Structures are given as structure tokens and as C-alpha cells.
Amino acid sequence: MTSLDKAESGSATGVASFARSATATEFIETIKLAMPIALTQLGQIAMMTTDLALIGRLGDTAVAAASLAHTVFFVAFVIGMGLVSAVAPLAAQALGARQPRIVRRALRVGLWAALLLCVPMMMLPLFGEQILILLGQAPENARLAQRYLLGLAPGMAPALCFMAIRNFMGAVNRPEPGLWITLAAIPANAVLGYALIHGHWGMPKLELLGAGVATTTVNFGMCAAALWFTYSQRPFKKFHVLGRFWRFDWPLMRQLVVIGAPIALSFLLEYGLFSGAGLLMGLISTSALAAHQIALQIAAILFMVPFGIGMAATVRVGQAFGRGDTAAIRRAGAVATILGIVFMTTMTLAVIVVRFDLARLFFGDTHQGMAAVELAATLMLVGATFFIADGIQTVAAGALRGLSDTRIPLLLAAISYWAIGFTASYGLAFWTDLGAIGVWIGLSIGTGIYAILLVLRFHALTQRLRLAA
Structure with a gap:
């Protein structure tokens, strides 16, 4: 084998070795990023399951009403969820391009979108009883579902803001705080829900309305905790995410909507x-x-x-x-x-x-x-x-x-x-x-x-x- 052949062989081996190394690194980085996000999603499922378990003590009619209420609520919520999901690609692309100002702006327009959308989106849950009756549901089930929706509806804005912040955290490779907040929220939601549904520990007995109020209260707490993390903790605080929050960013908002x-x-x-x-x-x-x-x-x-x-x-x-x-x-x-x-x-x-x-x-x-x-x-x-x-x-x-x-x-x-x-x-x-x-x-x-x-x-x-x- 000539020296040229050896050089070419060595070069090919080096390229193959680099490709293997890059692929192995990609597997590791993807798993590190995906696991906290997946566990956070499972935590959200756990909160919903806890709600249903607590509501189940009120009887089959309450469970059926809660199921109908979730159907109405999530039709509205999914619209906002899709829009704030755009924070992740916008922020990730800006981070890759070394444009930290765009990273901040991506979260800012996501929060603005959540706040602006929550008002029209709340109309669907607030008229849930009429919608369910038009769809042929029993009036009693529709009435009970409406009580649950009245408690859930105000929590739409903080829930969407929390989702926007989670997308931002993932885009900068630090999704773990979203998981910590969710893990803390599961027992908080269970305790508050139990108290408000059944009227324990000096709380009023609100039944289905109490379940919705508990979820809304926990959503506000999760949103506040996430904002605190982004404002004061590394590596998030270097992006100054709340800087000039009052300025509406039309160009990036259009990209978010597109x-x-x-x-x-x-x-x-x-x-x-x-x-x-x-x-x-x-x-x-x-x-x-x-x-x-x-x-x-x-x-x-x-x-x-x-x-x-x-x-x-x-x-x-x-x-x-x-x-x-x-x-x-x-x-x-x-x-x-x-x-x-x-x-x-x-x-x-x-x-x-x-x-x-x-x-x-x-x-x-x-x-x-x-x-x-x-x-x-x-x-x-x-x-x-x-x-x-x-x-x-x-x-x-x-x-x-x-x-x-x-x-x-x-x-x-x-x-x-x-x-x-x-x-x-x-x-x-x-x-x-x-x-x-x-x-x-x-x-x-x-x-x-x-x-x-x-x-x-x-x-x-x-x-x-x-x-x-």
C-alpha cells in the first residue's frame, strides 16, 4: 500500500469514527433533553388522574360530567397549546444561530400569545353547558360539567404561559425546572383539590367547582414558579426574558402564528x-x-x-x-x-x-x-x-x-x-x-x-x- 493509499484509508477511518462519535453524542443529548420533558408530560397526566380519582368519590354522574368538561376544555386549550408550541423552534433556531435577543423575543411573543388568546378561548368553556346540550348530552350532566368548567376556565392563561416557558427552557437545553415544578404541583393539586371538593380543613365544600378551582390555583402557582426560574436562575436569567415585556413584537408574533x-x-x-x-x-x-x-x-x-x-x-x-x-x-x-x-x-x-x-x-x-x-x-x-x-x-x-x-x-x-x-x-x-x-x-x-x-x-x-x- 502506498503512502497515498494509507492516507486515504486513514482519512476514511477518521470520518467514520467521527460520524460514530457524533451519532453517539446525539443519542446522549437527545435522551438527556427528552427524559425530563417526557416525565413532565407524565406528571401532567398524573395530575389529571388525581383529579378524576378525587371526583370519583362524588359518584358516577360527577365522573361523566368531568369527562364532558375535559372534552370541551381541551378543544379550546389545544388551540393555544399549538400556538405556544412554536416558541420551541423559534428559540432553538435562534440559539443555534447565536442570537440571544431572538431567544428572549421568542418567549416574549409566546407569553403575549397566551395572554391574548385566553380571553376568546375561555368563551368555549364558559358556555360549555349550552354546547353540551346542543350536542345531545343530558341536562344534568351538562349542568355539572359547567360547574367544573367555571373553575377550570381562569386557569387557561397560566397553563399556556407555563407551557410557553417550558418550551423556552427546552430550547436552551434546560428542561429540568419544568419537571421539578410539575412534581411539586402533583401533591399540591391533590391536597387542595381534596379540601375544596369535600370541604375539609376549613375550606368550603365546592364539589366539582372546587376541583376546577384547585387546578386553576395550582396552574397559577406553576406559572409563577416558572417565571421565577427564568428571571433569576442560570442559565435563563442571562436572556433577560422579562426585559421590555411591554413592547409588542409584531414581526416575531407573525412568525409564531405562521x-x-x-x-x-x-x-x-x-x-x-x-x-x-x-x-x-x-x-x-x-x-x-x-x-x-x-x-x-x-x-x-x-x-x-x-x-x-x-x-x-x-x-x-x-x-x-x-x-x-x-x-x-x-x-x-x-x-x-x-x-x-x-x-x-x-x-x-x-x-x-x-x-x-x-x-x-x-x-x-x-x-x-x-x-x-x-x-x-x-x-x-x-x-x-x-x-x-x-x-x-x-x-x-x-x-x-x-x-x-x-x-x-x-x-x-x-x-x-x-x-x-x-x-x-x-x-x-x-x-x-x-x-x-x-x-x-x-x-x-x-x-x-x-x-x-x-x-x-x-x-x-x-x-x-x-x-x-
Whole structure:
């Protein structure tokens, strides 16, 4: 071998070694970023579960009313959540481009958006009783749901502000304070909720209204704690996030809306699909609806980890995009996707193994509940591909947000979820003998197609960036 051959061989080995090192570093950094975010999301689920457990002591009617109230509340909340989600790519891209003033401005417009949106968005919960009656719900359930909504509605603004701050914290690679605040909020919410629902320790007995007031109070506390962290603690305070807060930033606000509005609509399409699937289950039978809700709750818990990975992908891709590093963009997207696939595949296999035990946790071993247990376990088995595809789509969507690409994914969501997924669910449920199982097959088909299209979209965009470099 000549000296030139040796040099070329050494160079190739060095490049391969660097690529392996960079990929290993990307795995580590993505996991470090994703885990606190995912645990924070699980903490939010824990707070909701605590609320339902406390409300459950008031009886089945109260639980049904709380479920209806959450449906109305989250339709409004998802819109704001989508808009403030745009804080993460804007701040991450600015950090990668070494523009700290833009990082601060990204959070500032996110907070302004939360404050401006909360007033019109509160109208939906405040008229929840009339909306639910128009949708055919029982007047008593609608009345009780309205009491819960009256307590929840004022907490929308601090909840959205907390979410904007969390996105900012993640964008600057320090999501841990959001987790600490959430962990402290879980017992605080439980204690305050118990006191206000049942009238203990000198508190008034407000029942469902008390549950909403407790959640709102805790949301204000979480928002205040997050603002304190960003204002006074490193590394956040160097960005002076509250500096000139009174100045309205129209140029960056427009960017926030351009990126965030399609995210909000995509969330609504996804949320609407599962709500629509629930309505189809209700047309089939009560046990089908109950089994569907349990299987979907399991899916929601599993979804929190890939959702965290997807938010980490937004940050890692956004920072690389801000630096103009195409190789790092592709690497960040690929690593996040692999992590999502590995986690969801592992957890899906675990769910399949213990699916009957999981169903019994909710329905027990009574003869009346056995049919629902069997169906819920079957839906979890049928939904194996859905669980994995759902994890992939949320990671791929997060990676695309890092590139500020949200409009085409919105179109893909409309096609995949509704033109294909809902149509397939309806057809398989009512034009064949599959019934409830057909609904979940349709969900799997729609979600799987969406995941594939998003991965292909990310590959096409990064390929375009590589050729343009």
C-alpha cells in the first residue's frame, strides 16, 4: 500500500469514527433533553388522574360530567397549546444561530400569545353547558360539567404561559425546572383539590367547582414558579426574558402564528379523530365505548415519552438548522426517530403481554365487566401497530417543527387522519362484521400513513438542504 493509499484509508477511518462519535453524542443529548420533558408530560397526566380519582368519590354522574368538561376544555386549550408550541423552534433556531435577543423575543411573543388568546378561548368553556346540550348530552350532566368548567376556565392563561416557558427552557437545553415544578404541583393539586371538593380543613365544600378551582390555583402557582426560574436562575436569567415585556413584537408574533397555527390545527385534527372514534364506538355499544376509552388511555400514557422525544427533536433539529449544519439536522431527526421506535416497540410488546391485566385494573373481574375486559385486551392487541406508528409520527412531526415546517404536515394530517383513517374506521366498523375492532384498524391505518408521510417529508427537506449547501 502506498503512502497515498494509507492516507486515504486513514482519512476514511477518521470520518467514520467521527460520524460514530457524533451519532453517539446525539443519542446522549437527545435522551438527556427528552427524559425530563417526557416525565413532565407524565406528571401532567398524573395530575389529571388525581383529579378524576378525587371526583370519583362524588359518584358516577360527577365522573361523566368531568369527562364532558375535559372534552370541551381541551378543544379550546389545544388551540393555544399549538400556538405556544412554536416558541420551541423559534428559540432553538435562534440559539443555534447565536442570537440571544431572538431567544428572549421568542418567549416574549409566546407569553403575549397566551395572554391574548385566553380571553376568546375561555368563551368555549364558559358556555360549555349550552354546547353540551346542543350536542345531545343530558341536562344534568351538562349542568355539572359547567360547574367544573367555571373553575377550570381562569386557569387557561397560566397553563399556556407555563407551557410557553417550558418550551423556552427546552430550547436552551434546560428542561429540568419544568419537571421539578410539575412534581411539586402533583401533591399540591391533590391536597387542595381534596379540601375544596369535600370541604375539609376549613375550606368550603365546592364539589366539582372546587376541583376546577384547585387546578386553576395550582396552574397559577406553576406559572409563577416558572417565571421565577427564568428571571433569576442560570442559565435563563442571562436572556433577560422579562426585559421590555411591554413592547409588542409584531414581526416575531407573525412568525409564531405562521408556525403555530398549523400545529394547533394538526392537534385539533388528531384530537378530533379520537373523539370521532369514540362517537363511533358509542354507536356500536356501551361496552365498546368503555373498552375504547381504556385502550386509548393506555395509548395516551405511552404517547407521553415519544411526545417528549418529539419535543427534543424540535430543539435539536432547530439548533442545527440555526447553525446551518445539514448533517446535524439529519442526524438529530434520525436519532430521535430511532429512539421513538425502540421505546414504543418495547412498550407495545409489554402491553400485549399484560393486556388482560391492564384491562382488569379498570373493569375488575365481575361477570358484567368481563366482556369489556376481553374487548379492551383485543383492542390493545389490534392497536399494536397504532401505538408504534403514533410514536413515530409525533417524533417526525417534532423534527419537522425544528425546520419550521408545519403547513404541509397539517395537510398530511387532514388526508391521513380524516380522508383515510376515519373513513376506514367507519367502513370497517359498519360495512363489515369487525365492529369495534374495525374502528381501531382504521385508526392504525390512518396513523401509519401519517407517520410514513412525515418521515418521507423530513427526508425530502433535509435532502434539499444538503443539495443547496
